[in-house]
Amino acid sequence: MNNIVQDLIKWYEEKQLESTVEILIAILIIVGSYILSSIFSYFMIKIFTVKSKNKKVKQNSFYRPLKIFFVLLGFYIAVLVLKLPESVMYFVVKFFKVAIICLVANGITNMVKPDSFIFTKLKKSSKINEDKSFLIFISKFVKIIVYIITAFVILAEFGYDLNGVVTGLGLGSVVIALAAQDVAKSIFAGIMVFIDKPFSIGDFIEVKDYKGTVEDIKFRSTKLRLLDGSLLTVPNEVLTTESITNWTRINKRRYELNLELVFDTSLEKVNNITKMIKEVVEESQDVIKDTVIVNFNDITANGMNINIYMYTSVIGYEEFLNFKQNINLKIMKLLEEQNISLAYPSQDIYIKK
Numbered sequence: 001m002n003n004i005v006q007d008l009i010k011w012y013e014e015k016q017l018e019s020t021v022e023i024l025i026a027i028l029i030i031v032g033s034y035i036l037s038s039i040f041s042y043f044m045i046k047i048f049t050v051k052s053k054n055k056k057v058k059q060n061s062f063y064r065p066l067k068i069f070f071v072l073l074g075f076y077i078a079v080l081v082l083k084l085p086e087s088v089m090y091f092v093v094k095f096f097k098v099a100i101i102c103l104v105a106n107g108i109t110n111m112v113k114p115d116s117f118i119f120t121k122l123k124k125s126s127k128i129n130e131d132k133s134f135l136i137f138i139s140k141f142v143k144i145i146v147y148i149i150t151a152f153v154i155l156a157e158f159g160y161d162l163n164g165v166v167t168g169l170g171l172g173s174v175v176i177a178l179a180a181q182d183v184a185k186s187i188f189a190g191i192m193v194f195i196d197k198p199f200s201i202g203d204f205i206e207v208k209d210y211k212g213t214v215e216d217i218k219f220r221s222t223k224l225r226l227l228d229g230s231l232l233t234v235p236n237e238v239l240t241t242e243s244i245t246n247w248t249r250i251n252k253r254r255y256e257l258n259l260e261l262v263f264d265t266s267l268e269k270v271n272n273i274t275k276m277i278k279e280v281v282e283e284s285q286d287v288i289k290d291t292v293i294v295n296f297n298d299i300t301a302n303g304m305n306i307n308i309y310m311y312t313s314v315i316g317y318e319e320f321l322n323f324k325q326n327i328n329l330k331i332m333k334l335l336e337e338q339n340i341s342l343a344y345p346s347q348d349i350y351i352k353k
Helices: 002-015 017-048 054-058 063-082 086-111 117-124 132-157 162-179 181-196 236-241 267-282 317-337
Strands: 204-207 210-217 221-226 231-235 244-246 253-261 293-299 304-312
Touching: 017 054, 017 063, 063 086, 086 132, 181 236, 210 231, 221 236, 231 236, 253 317, 267 293, 267 304, 267 317, 304 317
Parallel strands: none
Antiparallel strands: 204 210, 204 244, 210 221, 221 231, 253 304, 293 304
16 A cells, blocks of 8 residues: 555656646546536437437436446546556556446346336236235345355455355355354245245234234345334244234124123013114125124123124224224114113122121
């Protein structure tokens, strides 16, 4: 590093007036490349995508990497104009090559984003248009592969022996495997989750003692937003060994309610109230009519039991809670109008004199 600084100082002392002119030219080249980078990028992409409109050209995966490339190219040409020492030029060339490798990698990873042009076409021409989690998984997987290849190419550019790196990885693989067994299991379980597809992002699921909405699915874990607002991270290994109930994929929900009427309710009122409850319930447009059952089904120690049983087409959890509330309010209003009281747990106490 000291040698590079000394070479720069020596170079500047030798140039004097000539170096001032070259510096001005270099600055003009850098400014010009920055100003014209958008235009050059636009026409470069337009050549390969003739039918693309202006907005789509700027949304192209390689548009931004190309802009950065032309700016860096201006810096590179400016450095050549300055005729810097060889020791400096060596690092400049290396930096320029590494920057190009990274920009190409960035363009490729942009191509595999879930909202990219390729994935949009894939969604239209296949049956995975609604499975966002699968697209995200594929996107992340391809990105990791691209980043690994990029890292190896950069190492090779700096003269590292890749055979030695691979050999070192082979020797350390046993240690890594032992240290990361649980992580490896979770990653493999994550792949199984994507293959089996028991749920997708946005689904409301129940696993073990937890209920929540799936917010993200990664290689190692899945994130659930629970009913209390907290975020739960569940290892994918757990999801492949536990039973999962996906409430989003059901086509109907069951509603059931037991009413305990006091013993002094007349049989005529019991008979009438069962008919009225059925009529009121069937008026709701969300109730599946042929599933409604209302009957006087049991006599308990506390009173006479009326069972109300039905299915509803309301699937969403919050919407189902609202549905239950509306039905319950209608039933309670009906009981109030008919002057019928509900029983409560009672107990007889005998006092010995």
